Amino acid sequence: MFFQKKGAFFHGQKSVGYEKLSIKHIFIQTGDEMSDNALLLDERLREGQWVGDNGHLWIGQCDAVELANTYGTPLIVYDETQIRTNIRRYLDALKKTELNYRLTYASKAFCSKAMCHVAYSEGCFIDVVSAGEMMTALAAGVPASYLHFHGNNKSLDELRLALKQEVGLIIVDNKDELLALSRLAEEANGQVDIQLRIAPGVEAHTHEYISTGQQDSKFGFDWQSDQAIEALRLAATLPGIRVTGLHAHIGSQIFDASGFHDAVERMAELYKEGLLLGHSLQVLNMGGGLGIRYTSEDTPQPLEKMILGLAEAIKRIFTQFDIPFPALELEPGRSIVGNAGTTLYRAGWRKQVDGVRNYVAIDGGMTDNPRLALYGAKYEAMLANRASEAADTLWSIAGKCCESGDMIAWDVPLPNPEPGDLIAIFATGAYNYSMASHYNRLPKPAVVFVREGQARLVARRETWEDLIRNDVSL
Numbered sequence: 001m002f003f004q005k006k007g008a009f010f011h012g013q014k015s016v017g018y019e020k021l022s023i024k025h026i027f028i029q030t031g032d033e034m035s036d037n038a039l040l041l042d043e044r045l046r047e048g049q050w051v052g053d054n055g056h057l058w059i060g061q062c063d064a065v066e067l068a069n070t071y072g073t074p075l076i077v078y079d080e081t082q083i084r085t086n087i088r089r090y091l092d093a094l095k096k097t098e099l100n101y102r103l104t105y106a107s108k109a110f111c112s113k114a115m116c117h118v119a120y121s122e123g124c125f126i127d128v129v130s131a132g133e134m135m136t137a138l139a140a141g142v143p144a145s146y147l148h149f150h151g152n153n154k155s156l157d158e159l160r161l162a163l164k165q166e167v168g169l170i171i172v173d174n175k176d177e178l179l180a181l182s183r184l185a186e187e188a189n190g191q192v193d194i195q196l197r198i199a200p201g202v203e204a205h206t207h208e209y210i211s212t213g214q215q216d217s218k219f220g221f222d223w224q225s226d227q228a229i230e231a232l233r234l235a236a237t238l239p240g241i242r243v244t245g246l247h248a249h250i251g252s253q254i255f256d257a258s259g260f261h262d263a264v265e266r267m268a269e270l271y272k273e274g275l276l277l278g279h280s281l282q283v284l285n286m287g288g289g290l291g292i293r294y295t296s297e298d299t300p301q302p303l304e305k306m307i308l309g310l311a312e313a314i315k316r317i318f319t320q321f322d323i324p325f326p327a328l329e330l331e332p333g334r335s336i337v338g339n340a341g342t343t344l345y346r347a348g349w350r351k352q353v354d355g356v357r358n359y360v361a362i363d364g365g366m367t368d369n370p371r372l373a374l375y376g377a378k379y380e381a382m383l384a385n386r387a388s389e390a391a392d393t394l395w396s397i398a399g400k401c402c403e404s405g406d407m408i409a410w411d412v413p414l415p416n417p418e419p420g421d422l423i424a425i426f427a428t429g430a431y432n433y434s435m436a437s438h439y440n441r442l443p444k445p446a447v448v449f450v451r452e453g454q455a456r457l458v459a460r461r462e463t464w465e466d467l468i469r470n471d472v473s474l
């Protein structure tokens with residue numbers, strides 16, 4: 001039987017081990033209202049970073065130059081304190097909403113055993129979207145009851161695995177999956193808790209490719225054409241499943257709260273229908289999506305303001321519908337790990353075309369950071385070994401792949417780089433390592449966590465042997 005283990009489900013009910021599990025450490029800066037760089041002179045620096053007397057970039061009290069010399073480049077450096085701070089800010093804000101709540105880390109943003117362990121140790125549930133992410137979290141010691149299984153095309157094998165492992169929740173994306181899951185659960189004589197993912201048909205105000213709440217989306221039951229209400233009706237007739245919540249994730253890198261509020265209106269209407277159909281709904285899962293500052297052009301609202309605003313909208317709208325307040329579940333990824341990651345590259349050869357552009361090539365590229373190629377993402381850069389020198393020339397940072405679009409940043413200010421300099425790219429903690437590829441057979445970079453002056457390797461650099469491991473012997 002795979003009934004969910006009881007008693008670990010809402011922070012508001014004090015049954016989850018947030019207080020118990022959290023590890024004491026010093027916050028470098030705690031005020032939610034402060035922007036990332038409020039205390040720092042160089043606005044490219046993130047919280048927990050500074051330029052040392054030696055002119056080097058320091059991250060989490062570790063010298064970036066030493067990190068690169070020790071672990072090689074490209075190297076993704078995560079400030080573990082920052083990750084924990086980000087999670088605690090979410091939990092603190094959620095606590096203030098006075099709703100029951102649950103915080104789920106969307107591991108797609110950066111999935112590794114160390115990261116799953118950190119998120120869980122801070123009290124997060126873990127959103128996984130494949131058997132691979134599920135097995136990573138389990139290998140990290142996260143109990144299956146803390147896993148929430150997402151995805152628009154979970155295979156039958158993946159669903160069977162989720163049931164066998166007794167994951168805490170499955171977020172069902174479409175009718176085919178709903179029918180299949182009910183059948184599998186019935187065959188196993190069990191019952192599984194599910195949420196239905198809804199496409200509420202709202203505008204998220206973000207890049208088209210990372211917008212998911214609109215009607216024309218591959219994700220979720222369509223609200224506008226009544227697919228969603230039909231799913232609730234169907235689910236009420238199916239054995240083996242218990243609909244405990246409704247889910248909407250409208251997109252990613254969002255600064256404007258209006259899309260969330262519009263979504264709540266539609267979700268509340270559906271929630272009421274669900275209750276009337278006899279579903280034991282308890283949770284409104286509003287997904288992730290909060291944006292972060294990649295460059296000074298980005299101006300995210302303070303986290304607490306976004307969360308309290310969302311909670312107020314939920315309370316107001318649920319009151320209008322005359323239904324009990326739900327527990328609020330959030331599922332952030334980028335805003336947990338994005339600003340905590342910095343990638344260090346070794347500068348290679350340059351190409352300067354007078355009056356056109358200065359290029360400096362690095363020892364990585366779209367293989368470890370495809371975000372410019374995919375979304376036109378912008379980043380800020382610094383020479384980590386010459387961080388106190390004036391950044392007085394514009395340089396474009398090119399990857400080493402055979403692809404003109406293999407760029408990391410266009411025209412960013414740097415002191416004239418020399419081959420061998422160390423180039424730091426900030427805010428690369430989300431969707432970089434997790435979207436890394438082997439194009440041109442480049443090995444994936446190493447990942448280290450730094451914390452209070454200590455560094456630990458959490459993912460080793462791939463080797464050439466790793467790259468040919470799956471090639472069958474000739």
Ligand SMILES: Cc1ncc(COP(=O)(O)O)c(C=O)c1O
Nearest residue numbers: 106249252288289331332333334
């Ligand atoms: C279902 C779901 N939940 C949560 C997230 C995390 O989003 P973000 O990284 O923008 O917080 C995503 C990714 O966009 C998602 O697809």
Ligand SMILES: N[C@@H](CCCC[NH3+])C(=O)O
Nearest residue numbers: 108210252253371430431
């Ligand atoms: N990969 C995207 C985010 C996708 C969010 C997952 N649904 C990015 O790098 O911004």
